[in-house]
Amino acid sequence: MADGPAGFGHVPVLLERCVALLTPALTRHHPDGSGAILVDATVGAGGHAERFLANLPGLRLIGLDRDPLALDITRTRLTRFADRVTLLRTRYDRIATALTETGCGATGSVDGVLFDLGVSSMQLDRLERGFSYAHDAPLDMRMDPDSPLTAADIVNNYDEAELADVLHRYGEERFARRIAAHIVRRRAVTPLTRTGELVDLLYQAIPAPARRTGGHPAKRTFQALRIAVNDELESLCRALPVALDALTVDGRVVVLAYQSLEDRIVKDVFRNAVASRTPAGLPVELPGHAPEFKSLTRGAERADRAETQRNPRSAGVRLRALQRVQPPQQARRHD
Numbered sequence: 001m002a003d004g005p006a007g008f009g010h011v012p013v014l015l016e017r018c019v020a021l022l023t024p025a026l027t028r029h030h031p032d033g034s035g036a037i038l039v040d041a042t043v044g045a046g047g048h049a050e051r052f053l054a055n056l057p058g059l060r061l062i063g064l065d066r067d068p069l070a071l072d073i074t075r076t077r078l079t080r081f082a083d084r085v086t087l088l089r090t091r092y093d094r095i096a097t098a099l100t101e102t103g104c105g106a107t108g109s110v111d112g113v114l115f116d117l118g119v120s121s122m123q124l125d126r127l128e129r130g131f132s133y134a135h136d137a138p139l140d141m142r143m144d145p146d147s148p149l150t151a152a153d154i155v156n157n158y159d160e161a162e163l164a165d166v167l168h169r170y171g172e173e174r175f176a177r178r179i180a181a182h183i184v185r186r187r188a189v190t191p192l193t194r195t196g197e198l199v200d201l202l203y204q205a206i207p208a209p210a211r212r213t214g215g216h217p218a219k220r221t222f223q224a225l226r227i228a229v230n231d232e233l234e235s236l237c238r239a240l241p242v243a244l245d246a247l248t249v250d251g252r253v254v255v256l257a258y259q260s261l262e263d264r265i266v267k268d269v270f271r272n273a274v275a276s277r278t279p280a281g282l283p284v285e286l287p288g289h290a291p292e293f294k295s296l297t298r299g300a301e302r303a304d305r306a307e308t309q310r311n312p313r314s315a316g317v318r319l320r321a322l323q324r325v326q327p328p329q330q331a332r333r334h335d
């Protein structure tokens with residue numbers, strides 16, 4: 001994994017594009033960002049956050065992350081901006097509560113929201129956290145080390161059908177049932193506790209011809225377990241509508257997704273957000289039924305070759321962005 005600036009371990013993806021998309025919303029009242037609030041819902045190592053704070057000396061940033069180690073790194077990295085930064089350890093689907101706790105309202109209160117989904121390079125590089133199939137480590141995969149469920153819990157306790165369902169749904173693994181059967185046979189002898197044991201098992205479970213063509217045989221299973229352990233997709237489904245509600249008129253949201261399951265959720269929520277509520281066939285927009293958002297991107301944007309060569313992590317990224325053009329029409333219940 002490429003190392004980040006000043007050794008922070010994570011190179012921010014599509015950084016210039018995120019700056020170009022969000023800056024107009026953050027500077028529309030003052031060119032230095034005074035009075036504007038940016039929520040970095042996945043602050044991670046603070047790479048994106050640092051750039052916005054450095055560019056806009058009046059900007060206030062609220063950074064969320066569920067991983068306390070990421071927040072420690074970010075706190076150090078952003079020390080020089082400390083008076084303009086609030087860092088909160090929380091899941092991003094608790095964004096409304098986080099905003100209320102920081103004194104902002106949960107609706108119509110922020111000018112920009114950034115989601116840079118998935119795991120960071122630092123999380124992958126911390127071998128003991130078990131995210132990587134390339135190194136032997138405990139079967140853990142928790143982004144929040146205090147959350148109750150580990151990958152070992154799933155592998156050793158879910159019944160065969162539940163296991164196959166996780167692998168199929170979150171990993172799009174076509175050998176899900178075979179792998180689940182292998183796991184159940186193996187754990188009847190001894191529980192699986194290490195990533196290396198699971199990788200060995202996957203080599204046995206996936207037929208040799210498929211192993212030669214389908215990428216690393218562990219890739220899809222590891223993705224599936226990580227998503228299940230961290231409740232990633234459901235968390236994103238809950239978070240996006242709440243993040244959209246948090247935006248003021250002319251506020252903008254940018255989402256960077258790294259796998260198709262996440263991107264599908266973003267695409268669906270965004271498609272709904274830009275849709276008119278006026279019944280089809282009426283010649284004029286009914287009052288209060290106009291679209292609340294407009295799209296700032298056509299389809300999903302990808303990183304160019306130069307960036308993917310510089311930062312291999314950017315290879316799978318899909319960026320989508322919206323701008324709020326109408327106030328929220330219906331009040332949503334926030335937790």
Ligand SMILES: C[S@@+](CC[C@H](N)C(=O)[O-])C[C@H]1O[C@@H](n2cnc3c(N)ncnc32)[C@H](O)[C@@H]1O
Pocket residue numbers: 010011012013041042043044045046047048049064065066067070090091092093116117118119120121143232235
């Ligand atoms: C790709 S990294 C962000 C990197 C960051 N943009 C940077 O430039 O350093 C994603 C971060 O999101 C965090 N994360 C993932 N899911 C989360 C969730 N549901 N709630 C809060 N943080 C989450 C991870 O812990 C990780 O630190």
